[in-house]
Amino acid sequence: MTAFGAAAQGATTLRIGLAEDPDVLDPSFSRTYVGRIVFSAFCDKLFDIDEKLNIVPQLALSYETAPDGKAMTIKLRPNVKFHDGEPLDAEAAKFSIERHMNVTGSFRKSELSSVDHVEVVDPLTIKLVLKTPFAPLIAQLTDRAGMMLSPKAVKEAGDKFGLHPVCAGPYKFVERVQQDRMVFEKFADYWNKDNVFIDKIIYQPIIDPTVRLANLKSGGLDLAERILATDIKDVRADKNLVLSTVPELGYFGLTINIKNDKAKGPLSQSEKVRQALDLSIDREALNEVVFNGEFTAGNQWVSPTHPYYQKSFPIQPRNVEKAKALLKEAGVALPVSVDYMVPKGTEYEAVAQVVQSMAAEAGFDIKIRVVEFATTFKEAQAGNFQIFQINWSGRIDPDANSYVFLHTGAPQNDGGYSNPDADKLMEEARAISDPAQRKAIYEKLTRIVLNDEPIIYIFHRKLLFGQTRKLEGYKPMPDGLVRVVGLKLN
Known part of the structure; x- marks a missing residue:
């Protein structure tokens, strides 16, 4: 009883306020910016971007483009697991990319339209064979087109995958109540688990920015996106809050x-x-x-x-x-x-x-x-x-x-x-x-x-994020996404 009480007391929950409720939590079909913020917590991509917009490895370790520009070979990170325990290997990566390319209604189709087919080179290497050279391909793989999905979960759920998504990110999906909350828990087998310090994340869509800011001030939220430009002075004047700004890419x-x-x-x-x-x-x-x-x-x-x-x-x-x-x-x-x-x-x-x-x-x-x-x-x-x-x-x-x-x-x-x-x-x-x-x-x-x-x-826009001073490690990024790895709550 006492041990459980101590463990519960030590658990940390990060509450993030969103300006809208996302559409479907399925990377092939999602269109919303807020959806991308949520995906950052549970759907790692082959590559990511840093604050200076450099492309950096995430689930992939490296890539090489063929001299004629018509193929890209990608080496995957070893020992990565999906939230259902299945391995992320070359077969799973091929499956994910082909689903983004081919499933009916996918918004990733045009992003990957230059890809002719995907080959498995060895258990941790895939090759994207292109119809024509495609300069933006690596940039596309830093977003939803590069998100990896558990083939087992996709096959079992079919078009209902977005109701219980299974990816390979730091947090795993627990529940979603439309217009109210999305709950995620730390994934024990995450490849970079030593840098994940918060136990649970709750995303709350709060459409009214005045209410969103009031929740941030009262401690009901730890981080809120899209603070109103007219509220900048108010946030800066609050000793418990920090305002972060970054110019948007869009x-x-x-x-x-x-x-x-x-x-x-x-x-x-x-x-x-x-x-x-x-x-x-x-x-x-x-x-x-x-x-x-x-x-x-x-x-x-x-x-x-x-x-x-x-x-x-x-x-x-x-x-x-x-x-x-x-x-x-x-x-x-x-x-x-x-x-x-x-x-x-x-x-x-x-x-x-x-x-x-x-x-x-x-x-x-x-x-x-x-x-x-x-x-x-x-x-x-x-x-x-x-x-x-x-x-x-x-x-x-x-x-x-x-x-x-x-x-x-x-x-x-x-x-x-x-x-x-x-x-x-x-x-x-x-x-x-x-x-x-x-x-x-x-x-x-x-x-x-x-x-x-x-x-x-x-x-x-200039992206305006407000946060409590208790939150450490948050960096505003030009794509407006909240990277949760490395965040700490004091």
């Missing part, structure tokens, strides 16, 4: 439904109407009003500080008269009525209201429709929107910020945008590894996309 934009708009509204029919909407938005003013000027205005899929940002296409200043002239040229009836779908959330809704008010001056009648976060993705895939206001958390390679949303038929191209010239450029950029050559290709792509405007890019 973008915040308006996806326009071009092909799947059932109403065939003016936005879907004319790029001039889309350009008019873009010109009606003052990005700097929006940043000041909603985010106290803490974020970075943008007009491309990478931020102005990114090496692949195209400086020859700077952000256009707001121009209401030109916007009106474009609407006149397009010959549309005014006001232009628009269905604008926005995920539920204080900042999301504030952005939508500012865009609504600015666009009204140019001749747009924007009708804001607030939808529960995970449901917005289902609505988007079904084509039930004219504008989908969405944040993309971003990846280290520019391909992953563009191809999946802009290429014809790509799985997250919710608006059905299709331009053969743009497709060709995205495919070319994937096959070349020289940064200067790739940047020149992306410059041509930027010209096309900024004319067609399938997505109106507005700004790039």
